[in-house]
Amino acid sequence: MASAFWRSLTLPAVAAAASSAAAGATLFSLRPRPTLAFADDEALHPPHINWPHSSYLASFDAAAIRRGYEVYRNVCSSCHSMNRIAFRNLVGVAFTEEEVKEMAEDIEVEDGPNEEGLMFSRPGRLSDILPAPYPNEEAARYANNGALPPDLSLIVKARHGAENYLWALLTGYRDAPQGINVREGLYYNPYFPGGQIAMARALYDGAVEYEDGTDATTSQMAKDVSTFLAWASEPEHDQRKKMGLEWIGAFSILFFFMLYMKRFKWSLYKTRRLEFR
Numbered sequence: 001m002a003s004a005f006w007r008s009l010t011l012p013a014v015a016a017a018a019s020s021a022a023a024g025a026t027l028f029s030l031r032p033r034p035t036l037a038f039a040d041d042e043a044l045h046p047p048h049i050n051w052p053h054s055s056y057l058a059s060f061d062a063a064a065i066r067r068g069y070e071v072y073r074n075v076c077s078s079c080h081s082m083n084r085i086a087f088r089n090l091v092g093v094a095f096t097e098e099e100v101k102e103m104a105e106d107i108e109v110e111d112g113p114n115e116e117g118l119m120f121s122r123p124g125r126l127s128d129i130l131p132a133p134y135p136n137e138e139a140a141r142y143a144n145n146g147a148l149p150p151d152l153s154l155i156v157k158a159r160h161g162a163e164n165y166l167w168a169l170l171t172g173y174r175d176a177p178q179g180i181n182v183r184e185g186l187y188y189n190p191y192f193p194g195g196q197i198a199m200a201r202a203l204y205d206g207a208v209e210y211e212d213g214t215d216a217t218t219s220q221m222a223k224d225v226s227t228f229l230a231w232a233s234e235p236e237h238d239q240r241k242k243m244g245l246e247w248i249g250a251f252s253i254l255f256f257f258m259l260y261m262k263r264f265k266w267s268l269y270k271t272r273r274l275e276f277r
Contacts, residue, residue: 012096016026022126032263042193043190043193044191046161046169047164048062051163053227053230054237057245058242059241060227060237060238064223064224064227065224065228068224068226069090069228070224071208071224071225074207076152077133078133079140079143080150080151080152081132081133081197082129082232083153084151086126087127090103103128104123104125104128108121109121109122109124109128144198152232154232156226156230156234157233166222167219168191169197171219172191173188174188174189174190175186175188176195180195183196185220187201203222205218
């Protein structure tokens with residue numbers, strides 16, 4: 001008798017608890033992802049920008065990603081790599097498959113060995129990663145006075161402030177204030193830890209000609225490339241939010257079903273009367 005009681009009592013309770021826990025996990029997955037890296041040196045805090053993709057129900061702006069890729073390809077790719085992004089990742093996000101194939105075929109990729117044991121060059125494919133500017137770390141340091149340009153695939157997740165920091169850094173170059181001596185080969189930027197950075201200013205008004213006619217100001221280019229790099233650090237962003245909404249709907253229906261089952265199953269125990277003699 002007691003065993004039957006606990007079986008009938010526990011099943012709805014466990015199911016309801018599982019439904020609530022799953023719904024909570026879904027809401028947790030929809031939250032904006034925090035960055036975990038913090039700088040040790042003092043730096044000016046970047047301004048907060050209301051990015052269109054930052055809210056719970058918003059997706060990335062495909063046009064901004066497309067423009068941001070243009071900025072990366074024409075400006076940033078001369079020094080920085082993106083070893084975690086392949087051409088295929090761009091398909092359906094901001095470009096068609098035909099467009100991405102044409103972009104991939106414009107590069108030469110070293111492949112092999114062939115049947116003779118030799119390396120050979122071939123046109124790029126959708127499966128190839130975006131080309132790196134240097135063959136190795138030593139070549140990158142030699143070309144940049146000892147500084148190593150970071151890979152940009154996860155740069156948004158690796159910097160405190162995320163997109164806000166990147167936008168502020170790219171637009172924050174200015175003359176050093178009086179009393180601050182900038183070392184040779186460095187440039188003053190108050191948003192960079194320590195205020196002195198080895199990367200020269202890369203974005204100037206009109207540096208890129210957007211194919212959609214958008215005015216290529218420094219601020220606009222910084223915004224677009226920051227959006228592109230935010231997408232690159234989390235390509236599953238839109239799909240994750242979409243799945244989260246689908247699961248919330250499913251668990252909402254399940255919640256009301258389990259609420260009915262709870263009232264139906266427990267009505268016997270809540271309405272009966274026990275007498276002890």
